[in-house]
Every structure is written in structure tokens, then in C-alpha cells.
Amino acid sequence: MEQAERMQNLGSAMFTILDEMRRDLSAQGKSVINLSIGSPDQPPAEHIMHALLKSAENPAHYGYTLSRGIPAFLESVAQWYARRFGVELDPGTEVLPLLGSQDGLAHICLCFVNPGDLVLVPDPGYPIYSAGPALAGGILHHLPLLAANNFLPDYGALDPETARRAKVMILNYPSNPVTAVATEAFFRETVAFAQKYDIVVCHDIAYSELSFDGYRPLSFLSVPGAKEVGVEFHSLSKTYNMAGCRLGFVVGNAKIIEIFASLKSNIDYGGFLPVQHAGIAALNGSQNYVRQTAMVYQRRRDRFISTVEKAGWRITPPKATMFIWAPVPQAYRSFEFVQKLLSETGVLVVPGDAFGPSGEGYVRIALVAEDTLLDTAASRIAGFFKKHGLTT
Numbered sequence: 283m284e285q286a287e288r289m290q291n292l293g294s295a296m297f298t299i300l301d302e303m304r305r306d307l308s309a310q311g312k313s314v315i316n317l318s319i320g321s322p323d324q325p326p327a328e329h330i331m332h333a334l335l336k337s338a339e340n341p342a343h344y345g346y347t348l349s350r351g352i353p354a355f356l357e358s359v360a361q362w363y364a365r366r367f368g369v370e371l372d373p374g375t376e377v378l379p380l381l382g383s384q385d386g387l388a389h390i391c392l393c394f395v396n397p398g399d400l401v402l403v404p405d406p407g408y409p410i411y412s413a414g415p416a417l418a419g420g421i422l423h424h425l426p427l428l429a430a431n432n433f434l435p436d437y438g439a440l441d442p443e444t445a446r447r448a449k450v451m452i453l454n455y456p457s458n459p460v461t462a463v464a465t466e467a468f469f470r471e472t473v474a475f476a477q478k479y480d481i482v483v484c485h486d487i488a489y490s491e492l493s494f495d496g497y498r499p500l501s502f503l504s505v506p507g508a509k510e511v512g513v514e515f516h517s518l519s520k521t522y523n524m525a526g527c528r529l530g531f532v533v534g535n536a537k538i539i540e541i542f543a544s545l546k547s548n549i550d551y552g553g554f555l556p557v558q559h560a561g562i563a564a565l566n567g568s569q570n571y572v573r574q575t576a577m578v579y580q581r582r583r584d585r586f587i588s589t590v591e592k593a594g595w596r597i598t599p600p601k602a603t604m605f606i607w608a609p610v611p612q613a614y615r616s617f618e619f620v621q622k623l624l625s626e627t628g629v630l631v632v633p634g635d636a637f638g639p640s641g642e643g644y645v646r647i648a649l650v651a652e653d654t655l656l657d658t659a660a661s662r663i664a665g666f667f668k669k670h671g672l673t674t
């Protein structure tokens with residue numbers, strides 16, 4: 283059996299390698315603290331689980347829902363966007379539910395990218411930003427995210443011929459893995475760039491609610507002209523701890539939404555009705571639990587950084603997300619550092635280059651362990667830095 287060529291361009295082999303390393307160590311009876319995967323470790327709020335359960339008890343709620351979504355969910359999304367970002371959306375034409383934002387990011391390029399077209403993607407970036415274009419036969423063009431440029435792409439550095447060949451651009455702020463946030467000026471610049479080169483902008487804002495120290499991330503759609511050029515993908519996975527309860531949505535340009543809805547009507551028959559009811563409860567209900575969830579990540583961030591900092595690992599605290607993007611000590615390549623750290627401390631993190639070549643020199647640490655376990659991880663790492671005399 284021979285797999286299709288496109289399969290070779292999917293996913294980063296690194297995640298499989300890391301998982302094998304983790305399993306090998308566990309098989310040897312060593313304790314592994316896995317900080318590699320960004321999967322929320324907290325439950326959803328009670329009222330969300332209650333809405334899901336209540337709806338699931340209704341025998342009439344097991345039919346197809348159709349991929350356009352139920353009106354009450356679409357309206358909840360529009361109202362949430364207005365309250366949270368001051369962005370007005372027409373629920374009938376500018377909102378589309380997704381089976382998780384991954385579903386949307388995996389498929390959107392099928393609508394706008396012909397084989398051989400360019401897709402601009404952040405480097406480093408969340409892996410689906412490469413897999414989605416690959417499924418469509420697109421060619422990736424990396425937009426390096428460098429510390430010197432606050433991890434924002436430099437449109438000025440892009441050659442105009444490349445920009446003209448690009449059909450879609452994917453952006454993600456607050457960003458996974460680099461944890462950077464966007465400014466309004468950058469979003470305005472993005473609109474001008476997309477208008478000039480006729481590029482569909484897909485902004486992934488999965489981490490908008492996991493922000494710290496009073497900082498509130500902006501929606502791309504809140505800047506003038508954004509709705510003419512793009513859409514924004516959102517996820518209930520991180521905001522409401524509903525990762526397994528697949529639900530997300532895409533909002534923005536009505537034409538893009540219409541084309542995408544037409545594609546999706548060929549792929550799925552919509553999400554489970556009780557999950558959409560849970561989504562309505564999440565979006566319309568009290569957002570106190572969301573702030574508490576963010577506070578948990580903020581506290582973990584502070585505890586972790588303060589411990590490893592004392593041992594010489596200097597890290598810029600992220601303003602948002604559930605990750606830390608940390609430089610590796612100069613003597614090491616990212617993967618080599620991850621291997622050594624795992625074998626000596628049992629703590630597993632992800633080498634930055636797993637997310638793209640510009641991630642070399644960094645590792646991503648997911649703050650997905652409760653306080654005591656994270657403290658243990660931080661102390662073991664601190665010991666590792668001291669033992670080898672490492673600093674950054």
C-alpha cells in the first residue's frame with residue numbers, strides 16, 4: 283500500500299519522536315512530567331457541563347444538525363463578539379460553527395488555494411497552519427517570527443512577487459508557540475498588505491481569553507477594513523476547557539464564510555446539538571470562570587519562571603496563552619536540549635524547531651500541570667541548570 287504524496291507533508295515528525303521518547307522513559311519506570319502538549323487540564327464550568335447533560339437527555343437531540351449551525355449558537359457567537367471585542371457580526375452570514383477551530387484551519391485553504399499557490403504562514407507556527415495548505419496542494423512561504431521584531435511578520439521584508447503569488451495568509455495572536463501578542467498598528471498594516479495583494483487573511487485567536495496582568499487581546503476584525511479581507515477562527519477548547527467537546531467557530535467576511543460553508547456542507551453534517559447547547563451556555567453565561575482559568579495559567583507562569591530564573595534561565599513572561607517560549611542555553615540546539623533535559627529530569631518540552639525553522643534556539647513549555655507537579659518540574663529544571671552551569 284502506498285500513501286498519497288500529500289501525507290508526507292502533514293504534521294511534524296517531531297511530535298511522534300517526542301512521544302516515543304516519553305514512552306521509552308515511562309517504560310523504564312522513570313517519572314515523566316509531560317509539558318509538551320497544550321491540552322487543558324482543568325474541567326469546564328459547571329453550568330456548561332449541565333447544559334450539555336440536559337440537552338443530551340433529550341432523545342430529539344441526536345439528529346443531524348447541518349453544518350451551518352443552529353441559530354441560537356450563531357446568535358450567541360455574534361453577541362459574545364460584540365460584548366468582548368466591540369465587533370458587530372451578522373449571525374446569518376458572518377458566523378459559521380466548526381468542529382473545533384482545527385477543523386476550520388485544516389480546511390479553509392481548500393476554498394482559496396489551487397495546487398501551486400502560495401500560502402503565507404507564521405514560522406514558528408501551530409502545525410495545522412502547514413498541514414491545511416498542504417492538503418490543498420499549496421506551497422508554504424514562511425513568515426519568520428523573530429524576537430527582534432516582537433515576533434510579528436515583517437511585510438516589508440517580503441518580496442512583492444511572493445506577495446502577489448500568495449492567496450491566503452495565516453496569523454495567530456496571541457500566538458502558539460511564541461506567545462506574542464499583536465498590536466492594533468500591526469493589524470492595520472495587515473489589512474493594508476492584504477488589500478494590496480488580494481490575500482485572504484485567516485486569523486486564529488484561540489487564546490484571546492487566556493491573557494494575564496489585565497492585558498486584553500484585540501480581535502483582528504476590530505480594525506477598519508479587516509472584515510473586507512479576512513476571517514477569524516475561535517475555539518471553545520481553551521477559553522472554556524472544552525477541548526474534547528469539539529466546538530469552535532469562524533467569523534468575518536460574508537463571502538469567505540459562504541464559500542467555506544459550501545465546502546463544509548460536503549464534509550460534515552454539523553456538530554452534536556448538545557455540544558452546541560453547551561457552547562451557548564459557555565458564551566452567554568458568566569465569564570468569571572474564564573478569568574479564573576486565565577488566573578490559573580498566570581499563577582503557573584509566575585511560579586515556574588520565578589523558580590527557573592533563580593537558576594539562570596531567563597525567560598520573558600508571556601502576556602497570554604498557556605505556554606512559555608523559552609530560549610535554550612547557547613551551547614545547545616533545541617532538540618539536543620530537550621533530549622538532555624528529558625533524560626536528566628524527566629521533564630518533556632517541545633523543541634522550538636518542531637514548529638518551523640525559526641523556532642530553533644527555543645523550547646515551548648505547556649503550563650498544563652497543577653501547581654505541585656509544575657513546581658516539581660521547575661525545581662528539577664533549576665537543578666539541571668545549576669548542575670551544568672547553564673544560563674540564558
Ligand SMILES: Cc1ncc(COP(=O)(O)O)c(C=O)c1O
Pocket residue numbers: 320381382383384385408454457458486488516517518519525529530
Ligand atoms: C493556536 C491554536 N489554534 C487552534 C487550536 C485547535 O483548537 P481546537 O480544539 O479548537 O481545534 C489549537 C490547539 O491547541 C491552538 O493552539
